Amino acid sequence: MFTIIQIVLFIVLCSVAGYFAFKGYYFVYKNIMHGKSEDLSGNSSERLKNLLLIAFGQKKMFKNITPAVLHFFIYAGFVITQIELLEIFIDGLTGSHRIIFHAVENISALRSIYVFTISFIEVASVFVFIATVAFLSRRWILRVPRLNKPELKGFPVIDATLILLSEIYLLACIFSMNTADMALHNGEYGFLVSGFFMPLFAGCGETCLHIVERSGWWGHMLGVLALLVYLPYSKHLHILLAFPNTYFGRLQPKGYINNMPEITKEIKLMMDPSAVPPPVDANAAPVKFGAKDVFDLTWKNLLDAYTCTECGRCTAACPANQTGKLLSPRKIMMNTRDRLEEVGRNRDANDGVWKDDAKSLIENNYISVEELRACTTCNACVEECPIMISPLEIIVQLRRNLVMEESNAPAEWNGMFTAMENNGAPWQFSQQDRLNWKNG
Amino acid sequence: MQVKTYAEYASSGETPEVLFWVGCAGSFDQRAQKVTRSFVKILNHLNIKFAVLGTEESCTGDPAKRAGNEFVFQMLALQNIEVMNTYGVKRIVTTCPHCFNILKNEYPSLGGNYEVIHHSTFLQKLIDEGRIKITDTATFKGKKITYHDSCYLGRANEIYEAPRKVLEELDAELVEMKSCRTKGLCCGAGGAQMFKEDEKGTKRINIARTEEALESNAQIVAAACPFCNTMLTDGVKSKDKQQDVKVFDIAELLAAGQGLETINL
Numbered sequence: 001m002f003t004i005i006q007i008v009l010f011i012v013l014c015s016v017a018g019y020f021a022f023k024g025y026y027f028v029y030k031n032i033m034h035g036k037s038e039d040l041s042g043n044s045s046e047r048l049k050n051l052l053l054i055a056f057g058q059k060k061m062f063k064n065i066t067p068a069v070l071h072f073f074i075y076a077g078f079v080i081t082q083i084e085l086l087e088i089f090i091d092g093l094t095g096s097h098r099i100i101f102h103a104v105e106n107i108s109a110l111r112s113i114y115v116f117t118i119s120f121i122e123v124a125s126v127f128v129f130i131a132t133v134a135f136l137s138r139r140w141i142l143r144v145p146r147l148n149k150p151e152l153k154g155f156p157v158i159d160a161t162l163i164l165l166s167e168i169y170l171l172a173c174i175f176s177m178n179t180a181d182m183a184l185h186n187g188e189y190g191f192l193v194s195g196f197f198m199p200l201f202a203g204c205g206e207t208c209l210h211i212v213e214r215s216g217w218w219g220h221m222l223g224v225l226a227l228l229v230y231l232p233y234s235k236h237l238h239i240l241l242a243f244p245n246t247y248f249g250r251l252q253p254k255g256y257i258n259n260m261p262e263i264t265k266e267i268k269l270m271m272d273p274s275a276v277p278p279p280v281d282a283n284a285a286p287v288k289f290g291a292k293d294v295f296d297l298t299w300k301n302l303l304d305a306y307t308c309t310e311c312g313r314c315t316a317a318c319p320a321n322q323t324g325k326l327l328s329p330r331k332i333m334m335n336t337r338d339r340l341e342e343v344g345r346n347r348d349a350n351d352g353v354w355k356d357d358a359k360s361l362i363e364n365n366y367i368s369v370e371e372l373r374a375c376t377t378c379n380a381c382v383e384e385c386p387i388m389i390s391p392l393e394i395i396v397q398l399r400r401n402l403v404m405e406e407s408n409a410p411a412e413w414n415g416m417f418t419a420m421e422n423n424g425a426p427w428q429f430s431q432q433d434r435l436n437w438k439n440g
Numbered sequence: 441m442q443v444k445t446y447a448e449y450a451s452s453g454e455t456p457e458v459l460f461w462v463g464c465a466g467s468f469d470q471r472a473q474k475v476t477r478s479f480v481k482i483l484n485h486l487n488i489k490f491a492v493l494g495t496e497e498s499c500t501g502d503p504a505k506r507a508g509n510e511f512v513f514q515m516l517a518l519q520n521i522e523v524m525n526t527y528g529v530k531r532i533v534t535t536c537p538h539c540f541n542i543l544k545n546e547y548p549s550l551g552g553n554y555e556v557i558h559h560s561t562f563l564q565k566l567i568d569e570g571r572i573k574i575t576d577t578a579t580f581k582g583k584k585i586t587y588h589d590s591c592y593l594g595r596a597n598e599i600y601e602a603p604r605k606v607l608e609e610l611d612a613e614l615v616e617m618k619s620c621r622t623k624g625l626c627c628g629a630g631g632a633q634m635f636k637e638d639e640k641g642t643k644r645i646n647i648a649r650t651e652e653a654l655e656s657n658a659q660i661v662a663a664a665c666p667f668c669n670t671m672l673t674d675g676v677k678s679k680d681k682q683q684d685v686k687v688f689d690i691a692e693l694l695a696a697g698q699g700l701e702t703i704n705l
């Protein structure tokens with residue numbers, strides 16, 4: 001009877017969590033689809049290589065060894081714990097207890113593999129614990145500068161801390177479950193780390209051990225489900241999106257900025273007096289140059305925004321940020337995501353159709369003109385990002401809108417544009433003097 | 441100084457080996473003009489048949505593009521491409537990483553397909569071929585040189601070694617700044633910042649980079665970009681260190697090493 005109740009409860013909880021998780025991920029998906037289309041198909045072998053090396057192999061993380069090693073502990077621990085989670089899941093569905101163990105307990109080779117695997121997971125979990133504590137202290141005690149910038153105030157810092165604490169919570173659950181289970185069976189499983197913890201429960205009777213074991217089991221399960229639902233609202237979404245994001249990452253040299261074909265068309269018409277302008281389509285949306293809002297960015301830019309883990313490596317490397325300017329490439333990504341979520345909520349509140357809210361990604365407490373003007377296009381942010389995000393691509397598109405749609409440029413730039421148009425140089429020199437250097 | 445334009449080559453029915461794209465800074469900026477001349481001295485010394493576009497060259501459009509003005513960029517780019525395609529240009533060498541980047545990466549989809557080489561790579565190749573003979577070792581003896589990575593050469597196009605190889609030819613010690621190669625700190629000029637004041641902040645970017653250069657204790661700061669050169673020269677001046685620390689382009693240093701140029705340290 002008790003088992004039946006547990007199975008029903010388990011299925012109900014999983015379904016509820018599944019429902020809310022689906023809603024969350026679908027929200028993210030719909031939001032990303034607001035971006036302009038961009039064809040990033042092709043080059044699949046090169047793309048797969050990036051996915052394997054950079055997302056799976058964490059290649060770019062290892063430019064900075066301490067956080068790379070700590071992060072690797074958590075990442076590897078997370079991945080291999082999925083094996084134990086699989087057993088927990090089957091047990092939950094069938095009402096069994098350690099179903100895999102019991103299936104193999106009489107086959108000595110397989111049994112050793114099982115014990116080895118769980119022990120390995122336990123050892124990895126100890127490393128996860130160390131790394132988590134280290135990460136918490138980097139954030140809260142050592143106060144690493146890149147983790148204490150103004151754009152992290154409020155939800156972002158709560159989010160980061162919550163994830164780390166929930167990591168510790170999950171470890172506590174797994175270890176109390178394994179240790180109590182070991183104590184109940186007089187250590188017959190032979191798990192490495194929980195065997196070591198067993199004396200802690202020496203004074204605990206059988207009922208008490210059962211309660212601890214069940215609490216650990218349910219606690220872990222609930223924690224996992226809660227994280228699954230929470231993920232789409234968190235910077236932690238990178239554990240999933242890092243994979244598509246590196247796959248679709250830019251393959252061109254970093255110095256490349258796309259040419260706008262709509263402008264090429266116009267200029268060719270201007271340069272060729274005999275060209276016949278194409279008939280004007282009265283229903284076509286007016287051409288808008290550059291990006292003013294999230295709709296004008298590409299879906300890849302929006303995927304970038306959702307993938308950003310707010311680590312601030314980009315900002316720490318940014319020359320503008322280092323010299324006290326407002327610009328922070330991490331903030332560019334965070335603002336893009338925040339604006340996109342605002343757009344998504346607006347859309348969902350209006351029967352799936354976005355209603356103009358007279359706001360945009362520029363200013364409106366999002367990205368200011370001053371920030372946009374401070375960028376040197378140096379690519380330090382792009383180089384540093386461990387998961388191939390480009391804040392620069394968004395900056396350039398927003399700048400295009402400022403300059404070409406709003407004529408919002410510093411006076412010196414306007415002078416420069418005029419000089420370039422009139423005499424083919426950013427300064428007021430005559431083109432006829434271009435060879436004067438040879439007389440020096 | 442012997443310099444022929446593409447038009448002159450064309451009218452004599454000859455084809456040059458390479459087009460030297462001088463760029464706006466190299467054409468007009470007094471400091472960068474010196475770099476242009478040093479590079480030409482090396483080319484002439486080795487009898488390399490090069491041509492310039494002269495008055496037919498226009499700005500590549502880089503500062504406009506990076507500032508967000510795609511119109512001005514493409515107008516200039518399409519003009520330049522028309523000129524170069526008429527002459528049948530195949531290979532381009534340039535002393536400016538911004539010209540290099542845009543000609544190499546952004547001109548192709550507008551119809552301009554050329555082999556584009558930055559002068560650091562070009563000079564490195566000449567060294568590898570054994571064509572460069574260092575005759576002046578006295579100038580550099582006991583001196584330290586630090587190389588400042590240009591963003592548009594380094595991160596943008598992953599050229600980190602060529603300029604260092606060029607400097608290794610000289611009889612000096614090559615030292616690195618605190619941040620170099622992929623982590624090299626920008627000089628502050630890119631993205632059309634060269635043409636406007638810095639935004640509000642606690643420091644100018646060129647000062648931050650100059651501080652790193654000075655910390656390296658080098659007497660020579662080597663640049664491979666006319667804009668980095670200006671930014672660092674200004675930085676050294678504002679630190680009042682212009683007597684002890686000099687900023688030079690790698691072409692000037694290599695020309696000096698070959699005895700084609702005298703530089704004052």
Ligand code: SF4
Nearest residue numbers: 318375376378379381
């Ligand atoms: S490209 Fe712009 S935002 Fe990125 S690091 Fe350089 S200056 Fe900062």
Ligand code: SF4
Nearest residue numbers: 308309311312314385
């Ligand atoms: S853009 Fe990349 S480097 Fe910057 S905060 Fe996000 S994940 Fe980190």
